[in-house]
Amino acid sequence: MQRVIKDGNVQLDDWILVGQAGSSMNPAQLPEKTILPFGYIQKKSDQLPRQQNVHGVLLDGSDDIEGWGEMLVRFPLLAVSFSHFTDGRGFSLAAQLREKYGFSGDLRAMGNFLPDQMNYLSRCGFSSFHIQDSEQLEDALSGLRDFNVAYQGL
Amino acid sequence: MYIYSQLDHQLVRERVAQFNNQTQRYLEGKLTEDQFLPLRLQNGLYVQRLAPMLRIAVPYGMLSSAQLRKLAKITREFDKGYCHITTRQNIQLNWPQIEDVPEILRELSEVEMHSIQTSGNCIRNVTSDQFAGIAQDEIEDPRPYCELVRQWSTLHPEFAFLPRKFKIAINGAHHDRAATRFHDIGLQIKQDPVTGTTGFEVFVGGGLGRTPVISQSIRNFLPATRLLSYLCSILRVYNRFGRRDNKYKARIKILVKETGLDAFRQMVEDEWLTIRDNYEDLTTEEINRVKTYFSKPAYARLDPLVAQSQLQQERQASPEFSRWLDANVSAHKISGYAAVTLSLKPTGVAPGDMTDKQLEAVADLAEQFSFGEVRTTHQQNLVLADVRKSDLAALWRALVTYGFATPNVNTLTDITCCPGGDFCALANAKSIPVAESIQREFDAMDYVYDLGELKLNISGCMNACAHHHIGHIGILGVDKKGEEFYQVTLGGHGGNHGRAPAIGKVLGPAFSAREIPGVIRQLLDCFVEWRHEDELFVDVVDRLGIQAFKGMVYDKSAKSLQKETA
Numbered sequence A: 001m002q003r004v005i006k007d008g009n010v011q012l013d014d015w016i017l018v019g020q021a022g023s024s025m026n027p028a029q030l031p032e033k034t035i036l037p038f039g040y041i042q043k044k045s046d047q048l049p050r051q052q053n054v055h056g057v058l059l060d061g062s063d064d065i066e067g068w069g070e071m072l073v074r075f076p077l078l079a080v081s082f083s084h085f086t087d088g089r090g091f092s093l094a095a096q097l098r099e100k101y102g103f104s105g106d107l108r109a110m111g112n113f114l115p116d117q118m119n120y121l122s123r124c125g126f127s128s129f130h131i132q133d134s135e136q137l138e139d140a141l142s143g144l145r146d147f148n149v150a151y152q153g154l
Numbered sequence B: 001m002y003i004y005s006q007l008d009h010q011l012v013r014e015r016v017a018q019f020n021n022q023t024q025r026y027l028e029g030k031l032t033e034d035q036f037l038p039l040r041l042q043n044g045l046y047v048q049r050l051a052p053m054l055r056i057a058v059p060y061g062m063l064s065s066a067q068l069r070k071l072a073k074i075t076r077e078f079d080k081g082y083c084h085i086t087t088r089q090n091i092q093l094n095w096p097q098i099e100d101v102p103e104i105l106r107e108l109s110e111v112e113m114h115s116i117q118t119s120g121n122c123i124r125n126v127t128s129d130q131f132a133g134i135a136q137d138e139i140e141d142p143r144p145y146c147e148l149v150r151q152w153s154t155l156h157p158e159f160a161f162l163p164r165k166f167k168i169a170i171n172g173a174h175h176d177r178a179a180t181r182f183h184d185i186g187l188q189i190k191q192d193p194v195t196g197t198t199g200f201e202v203f204v205g206g207g208l209g210r211t212p213v214i215s216q217s218i219r220n221f222l223p224a225t226r227l228l229s230y231l232c233s234i235l236r237v238y239n240r241f242g243r244r245d246n247k248y249k250a251r252i253k254i255l256v257k258e259t260g261l262d263a264f265r266q267m268v269e270d271e272w273l274t275i276r277d278n279y280e281d282l283t284t285e286e287i288n289r290v291k292t293y294f295s296k297p298a299y300a301r302l303d304p305l306v307a308q309s310q311l312q313q314e315r316q317a318s319p320e321f322s323r324w325l326d327a328n329v330s331a332h333k334i335s336g337y338a339a340v341t342l343s344l345k346p347t348g349v350a351p352g353d354m355t356d357k358q359l360e361a362v363a364d365l366a367e368q369f370s371f372g373e374v375r376t377t378h379q380q381n382l383v384l385a386d387v388r389k390s391d392l393a394a395l396w397r398a399l400v401t402y403g404f405a406t407p408n409v410n411t412l413t414d415i416t417c418c419p420g421g422d423f424c425a426l427a428n429a430k431s432i433p434v435a436e437s438i439q440r441e442f443d444a445m446d447y448v449y450d451l452g453e454l455k456l457n458i459s460g461c462m463n464a465c466a467h468h469h470i471g472h473i474g475i476l477g478v479d480k481k482g483e484e485f486y487q488v489t490l491g492g493h494g495g496n497h498g499r500a501p502a503i504g505k506v507l508g509p510a511f512s513a514r515e516i517p518g519v520i521r522q523l524l525d526c527f528v529e530w531r532h533e534d535e536l537f538v539d540v541v542d543r544l545g546i547q548a549f550k551g552m553v554y555d556k557s558a559k560s561l562q563k564e565t566a
């Protein structure tokens, strides 16, 4: 179990992140609530159980999801990983998932981002945040509330 | 001029509080140097050669008297009593202390100013024509759209960590005084030939710097009500696919080039098609609401003939006044009014620099003569946009007193010049002393006038902050084995007066600082000898090509060098 920020507070969370190492796993044997790499999904899309989509997908800013959007939005959780906090591709990827593909599940920010980016991340559509450094939880929570007004009607 | 609403005030206050917190965490060691860097840049704070530098946003160049007075106070209390007007219409402080910056920002917020997004890899201050709203050749005043784009781009959550900086310029006149073709996005206001509705031709992928590129038209007509969703689509494609592996290839111009204009356009249009119907775009009501802030001031009804004959008498009484009228005063679309450019280029002052006293003087003069408003220009001067012709003589006398009346606007000595090696950490060479040496060499005003309009721009490095590529004569500081040298380019042009935009061509091997005034002299001697009637310097460069000048300059400098060493 890990702690994530969701709905404006810290919550316990039981999603499991499977790294590239898990790519050899048989889709049928995957435990529920597994976050799978996008590459794995692309390879095994036809073997994934269609009806009850219980897994999540891990994307990063460099992933080109053109052609995969409709499939991705059926998952209950999509995670976008930031390789570096100055790499803003994940902000646009999140906005695309929400606006262009209509994703309505949990959109999670992971990896290297700053408490100072929380407000922007949430306004781009992220709904949960995995904070690597637990000492930053407080700053991250308050970062969410950096701005109470905005010019953009997002 | 735009006036802050409740929302604007709250937003700027929250930003100040956020930056205050970030500065504290940095000073306490909770934010690393690397983490603080992009955060402070997005608040205009650089660390320069000798001290920090704070760049304050002047949205599309508009300033009020109250703002000028606040700037004067800030330069006095937190700096060395002067500031600098940049080529993107902003204002820089050269000597603030990092600890003082949150307080400076708080002071600025009191007069509806900030430094948000004046640096960093985000959407920067929107720039425009300094004669917006008063130009005779204007299709529509661009400032309401500038303001709408300013609001949309300010603290935009999606576009704060782009591959590189992003600059937007909007022009509303037939002549492009905003160099829109050298911006990441250039918007040219036009009217739909069929319906008459206002919209834009959209240009994309322009820029100066290491790889100067003239932008290309991506959309012939975009209705104004669709502006924001279209901008969002361009920015989104750029943010997703712009290069991040190499800082010098990260601007949108490279993405457009590498993708190809047609393919890039297709990507933008695809994005736009899927988002535009649900996007909170501009409504006609919103455009009209913002337009009310830029409605005409209370112009008096003046008899143009009376003003004209009075001016004629004053001209005859003073040749200095007459010269100033010709050089620094321009036409206004309302009869009986004129626009006055205050030259910040007297010899011996760094181009674009102003003292606290001067800021206050301009504040007073703006109130007395021009509805309390003033504008900054790309050429690092100021404009009082709405002066009665009958007041020109009185204004001129005041300008002489405060050092703003050097009658050199648009001439050789109206040099556009970056801070260069005296301040800037990125510089290869100094630029301010070179500007001064040229001004000193050409102190004969009659000669300078005879040359006609001539733009000379000096940048201290490849970043091209002084836009040397579009100077009729461009000077670029280069580093040759640790020594400062200067490369000269000829024939650059921002695109104006029916002339296509052009990037200057390199004359040849670089010169030392000492050689530069002599080289400019040689170039101008050739020009004077070769020009037909009223031809400008750029016209002659266009007609004869750079080779003609090259032969003369390098032949002569070779000879004179021989003489010196002999």
Ligand code: SF4
Residues within 6 Å of the ligand: B418, B419, B420, B421, B424, B425, B426, B427, B428, B459, B460, B461, B462, B463, B464, B465, B466
């Ligand atoms: S052109 Fe270079 S030297 Fe001049 S201000 Fe820009 S970065 Fe600094």
